Amino acid sequence: MLAHTRSTQALLRFNLHVALFISSLLTLIALTLYSTNASAQDNLSIEQKAYVNAYEAIKRNDRPAIAMYKKQLQDYALYPYVLYHDYRVNIEHTPPRVIEFFLKRYQNLYLSEKLRTHWLKHLAKQKQWKSYLKHYSPQSSKSLQCHFYNASLKFGTTQQKAVAVAESQQLWQNLTSVPKACVAVENYLRNNKKFTAQMVWNRITMLIQKKQYSRAEKVAKDLSNSDRAIVANWIKIVRNPKLTTQSITNISGFARKEAFMQGVRYLASQDPILAKQSLDQFSEQYGLSKKQYQDIERKIALRSAYRYKDEAKDLLLEVNQNGDRTEDTLRWQAQIAIRNSRWIDLLDTIELMDKSDQQDKQWRYWRARALEKQGDKQTAQKLYQELAKLRNYYGFLAADRINADYRFNPEPKEELDQKALIKKYPALQRIKELIAIDWVKTARVEWHHFLPTVDSNELIAIGTLAKQWKQYPHAIRSMALAKEWNQIDLRFPTPHKQPVMENAKKNDIDPAWIYGIIRRESAFNEDIRSSAGAVGLMQLMPKTAKYIGKKIGSKKTSVYALTEAKNNIQLGSAYMRYLSEKYNGNKVLATAAYNAGPHRVTQWTKNLTTLEADQWVDSIPFTETRNYVKAVMEYTTVFNSLLHGKYARLRDQMPLIGNEATLAENKLD
Template identity: 30%
Template sequence: MKFSAALFGLLMAGTALAQEGSDAAFLIARDAFRAGDINKLERAAAQLGRHELTPYVDNYRLRMWMEQGDPGAIRAFLERQDGSYVAEKLRADWIRWLGKRFAWNEIDAQYPKLLAPEADVTCYAQQARLARDDRRALDEAARLWLTQLEPPEACVPVNEALLFSGRVGVDDLWQRARRQIEANKTGAAKTTLGYLADSQAPDSRSLDAALGNGMGYLFRQSADWYATRAGRELAAIAVQRIATSDPRAAAEQLEKLQPRLQDGESRWAWSQIALQAARKHLPEAVDWYARAGDAPLSEEGHQWKVRAALRAQEWGIVHRAIDAMPPELAGRPEWIYWLGRAHKAGGRTSQADALFAKIAGQPNFYGNLADEELGRAVLPPPKAEAPTYEEQRAARETPGLKRALAFFRLDMRTEAVREWNWALRDMDDRQLLAAAQLAKGNQIWDRAINTADRTKKEHDYSLRFLAPYGDTVRPAAQNQALDDAWVYGLMRQESRFISSAKSNVGASGLMQLMPATAKWVARKIGLRDYHHGRVNDTQTNVLLGTSYMRLVMENLDNHPVLASAAYNAGPNRARKWRAERPLEGAIYAETIPFSETRDYVKKVMSNAVYYSALFNGRPDSLKARLGVVGARVADAPKDADLP
């Protein structure tokens, strides 16, 4: 027995060393590919052995040899790796390469085999179809005219073909340019207007002036500015630019200009003033939207029209504004819920309940609220049976998951997540639960959560709402007199429990602390010898994060909705977003101006309901947690320097 144990230990050590060597060879191959060193890549490939990531090295080699024009080798690889993420990416890269060389026949053969084509690759396929005079490609391009506002370079020939076909006229060009300007894509708007005939196009210097300094442009415009469409459109654009910073000043200017504008131009300008006013929570937004009349609205414009009416408690306008949305937009859970609330406010309870029933049971903010409107408790569904041994073995042997785990082992998280998510395509609930369990077993908490989130009928909410680091988090929450369900709900949204997580703005750790915030809290609580190198230490991060949560709560009426908004966007903004009168918590959340923070607060609050139910074994109420957000006050906060 002793000999067998020793032999087993030696075998394991040998396996680990072999894996280390293969991992090193893969990293050398990857670096060689990035450096364009084909000889080094070939040497590393020869040392790779039977590594999980061998297909990636084969992909690197094929991409480097693509210029040699060996389509047979590429086709053979794509056939061998059919359906895999690495094949999908190689096929897409090959189509890009082929498109730049006008190899339309090969693109026609390869494009239908893509499972999730990206926009530029789709445009190369459309170019190929146009080359054989398939005009249906123009129908597809026309449907994207007002939504694909900053098209990839590959889409330019398709859009130009659309223009030259006569399907896009002067009105369409101006409408697209308006949408691009609303989205602050001014360079794309200039490109769009460049397609106008010289006699109809605005002068480039005047366009730059209107986009760059709207007020200055209006003061300096010529006396006969209204004589041409271009002159009137530029005046409306200048008003839009003023509105981004000062909607009231923009409204004052538009009142002066309106007699000289045509209806479509003035209504668009009013819609832009209304949109910016709604985002700034100005009470005039509802009236300005009314002055916009039937001006075509972007998705943002439609949604902020409803939000402005919600803040004003104008339920009739809420109803009409949602009815006016495009069907796909109106079918989102938030607008189904608020339309139900509008019906309920008007005494139409049966219509309201029918709408609530459409989204009730969905494990999200508005599904929770709809459940409560129907008198149903929000509870996790019955727990699915644990994955069997065979199901777990199948998960371990799934090639895509094996490649993802290898990437995680190499600390290549971006590649790992892409490979993992691709492997989940077409999995049924049992396979998803087994994959989630595999992730949990490897302490890859974010993939466990996201994978369990995908199940349709069989669920395991202990995986969807994992609660790792319990020995650290729950005592810290208790020490700060915080609801541990809320703390976990926030952490789940902040980092998905990735202790090394770092955001693109520099926030770190489980609770995603900004350097200045962490330093301020450490000083506030008297944490000695703190330096930023400690921020990813689990205990330090949780101590600082929960301490900050308590301080934010104390400074914001002890209201978790305000505190959640403050944790993401800062306490000053959370205060500023309150209304002049008390506001239902759900309306406060829906009308947060920052889309990231709006989504964040909803998810944190819904997460907390499920964590509470799992921790305590009884239903919780989202409506009770949301409560009422108090009116805006002028009193100075307790900690004026709270970051």
Template identity: 30%
Template sequence: MQKILWRVGAITAAVALAACSTQKETPVEPVTSSDASSLTGIQFSQTPAESTGKVMGDYQQYQPTLDALKSDNDNAAMSFLNQQPHDNAMAERVRNQWLKSLGKRGQWSRFNAEYAKLDKGGIDQENQCYAQLSGADKNPQLVQDLIKDHGKLPLGCNTMLQNAAASGAVNQNQVWQRVRGLLSNNQTTDARNLANAIGQPLPASLGTYSGSGAAAQESLLYSVTNANARKDSNIGSRIAALSGSLTAEQLGFAYGAAGETHAKSQNFGVALPLFQQADKAQLDTEQWEWYVRSALRFSRWQDVNNIIAAMPANMQNKEDWQYWRGRALSATGQGGQAQDLYQKASKSGRNFYALMATEALGGKVNTQSNVKRASEAEQLRAAQDGKIARAMTLFQSSVSADDRTMRGVAQQQWRFAVRNLNEPSLLAAAAMAQKSGFNEMAIYAADRTNTLIDYNIRYMAPFRDITTRYSAQVGIDPAWAYGLIRQESRFMIGARSHVGASGLMQLMPATAREVERKIGSSSVGLDDIEHNIKLGTWYLADVRNSSGSETMATAGYNAGPGRARQWRANTPLEGAIYAETIPFNETRDYVKRVMANATYYASLFNEPKQSLTQRIGTVPAK
């Protein structure tokens, strides 16, 4: 149990851990370069702090106002917003929701007036689309970007695209490309509406050839691009059989859609030939990525190089593909060009591929902060910023009331408060939040800096004695445990996921009960810090011991050990390739983040495993 005492003008924190541990915590010694600079140029808003009563009164009205907007209640929105003398996250959310309601009803005069009051950094995508319809904004690029999107879009954006199609702002070829993409993703209503906008309705029965013209051909194309058809291992032959009835462009789309399906199902041997027959001009971002991954899985380095070289420029410039193209060039004897790409990827931040590229260049992780920790006076300046003070009032109240919904609103307000801060101000706010126990938002603020880096906040290590002790007992290094906790909960005591995982290490109740049974431990609840870490480290070690790989164990911790085993290859596989070819977006990102986190923590703790390349290792064969 943790209590935070907060008042503007003073920063005090009382952390009660009696239910969790009676041992005194050993603090992590700051690792700061001897020539680190002091913070200069701190600039906070002039927004005055509001009383606790005002903030909590707003909170009590917040959800009822959002509920009222579901029924297009303009008066509820106006009443709430009229009570907000200053911008805040609750007001921004209410205004965005109100704008969606106004846009849906075509109330353009009021829409434009309210739209002008939004901070540009807080405009919802759907309202950007409605602003094109209302004339409040003129952004032709938004139309061009979204017409290429094959996924589900909100009502306002679909309406914008339908208007653009009807007016000729996008050509019919672009329209049909989105229609076939929507059909392949089972968004049939949106596909029909877009086809109707250009006066070429799709047949009532999709998958058959009825009538003539483009709409009939797109319907026939659906017979090989719908979700069930794409799963067929002979889908390539089925697509080829339609070559007399469909255009080369339509056939090319079908090959790309089928390639993505088989790659995500780990059928890379089927996927790669399908991608090779695809129309590259129609591949969307995900399809390009799975095309590369299919070649990566077989270490076909010349193909990897060629595929990335053919990607759109914005994709080629991502650190992921800079690194993998560097690997491909190195493997095919073009070391000079590889070095250039590694250099670019290494400068992309403190992410997985920046570290991998740094190590490919012969460097290593560096965790020396280049700026001194914000002083008490600088933290006090952050506390006196009215936007930040509002977040802290909500945070303190959420802790006192054990109200996780309010904690979420406090997080929203924090993100709103720090959105436009410069780097010195971000670090002052981060230090204040860390001292007050708002750990997840301290990390959020510290993570937003690119030039001034305070690793001791960015990779904070609370509960060090507990985590080190239980990690040692089960034979895992504390850095890995910390890398996982940072990703799972950001050290937020009592964290809950939408699927019911709990605590610092985000254990599912059923998993916790099974671990308790195996180790003979009684349950004292997953919000108990010590018990959560005890169970989590044991489970992490158990998954590692059964898999023989930290990388696969990390995937298993997130998606389940059974799934993680299914993603192996028939031969030992480089851990980075295993991670890159995980079919779940969440788990793929999770594994990369946890392993990179662990490398940073190993450096901070001066542990032996300070190489990400070595840590990620090799995943055993099936």
């Protein structure tokens, strides 16, 4: 018994020591965080500090502190943000009249619609349908749209109810799945005989087109047993498109025609010749219109062209000569001619293009190349001379053909009256304050909504201001909106110079090439993330970052680490070196691989006879990669001029492609 008591006392003493240790540790952490925050706020103004503290008070719902900060900040540029975050966080306890006043007072701020969205969600949750109906404005959310229809059907006028029925019918037909908020509307339509068989068939057609087969079968439950069988057979055909080469007998009505058209389109990806034979054999039997026939014929021709099939030339020629040509079919016919060095075919194809397309820099260049190859050097020379005046990919290529100097054509800088600009545009003051407190993402949203509203004559000044504030993506976007392509200083900034130069030297690659990749990938957005998952300045995929990190001994490969410029540039530059070595220093192939992946570049160069680089670039199957390579090569040339005061000619960076020496054996895992 005594031993048990001593054991218990010892355990209590141990637990007390642990508790004291944890308490001390938490205190230390709190003090450290306070010290860090205090240090971070040292350079902030009194109002900026108050705003940051107000935001923290809002998160704690410290009402006395919030009231104090609101009074202190009522004349501050970010005061609307204080109100917005307070109302957003405490939406349940904010009186409707307060929200209504905010929506009216700040109707020109994007915050107004953001708050309205939060409020609508709250009103729907509380089933306050009359208020919802009163304050609704068009929303992108399907759920909020359905809540509006539901409110209209419950409390709307006769006209509002009729509109709600028509719009909800249209919405339902285009839903891949029915959100919970839309179930009540769906039930209303069904119970009030507003739910038609045509709606069901339209939605099934849409779902099958999107390859949502199981959902299509689920929707088909609203049909008869015989119609469900039709849907099942329809799905069977599009899943196995070779069935379109036989007469379809187990489907009737419009569904047979739809099944055939969808199936033969899918067959075009597998076997274009077989698809064309099936189209010609059954199009009349299934009642395809002339336009429907031409659309599918065009699809078949383009699918064969994507893979550079032997039959692609004849299929495209038939489409283009029958008067059914489009920009895509003509471009692909031209690309095939370029890839195969068929210069007469190329000239003939360019002649088929619209006059405006013929004047595009791309086709002017290739007309000159074809004429030069055909011996008309005098006409080619004139075309090259005109193109060489331009500062772009084709201008540089043209200058190389005639040994002319590159023309960079920079525009002079404008004087900037920063105070007047900020006074005219209050959004700039908000942006300036958001930058100061390091609310970068919120500042980006402000830029996004602000720039389209700017007087076009002031976009250069706005871009200059953005660059001064180190807001490089927005300086670039300003010039794009203004179409001021010769503002080189604003369009091609060189931030992060130290890590770029260090990693270029370490990896033995051109720093201008690194900048060219960054400029194309992210336009200097450090924390940007793509829908595919690519992260940061050089848009690295996490898997690629881990692979390269392992090779160079870096563990800073998390998504968070990749949003830091230094880490991103280190890993991105190492990946560029890897690709450069893989392709024996061929910058064109390495750049294409950076965008599309090494496996695709291997496919595009497999069994390829030696081809000039400009021909290979303009015959890349992927439009995105084709444009990407051109842009990076152009940007690299511009950055070379900015970094070194001289430039490397494209012809020296674009060697022949296709011989076995182009590719190395190593592969990316």
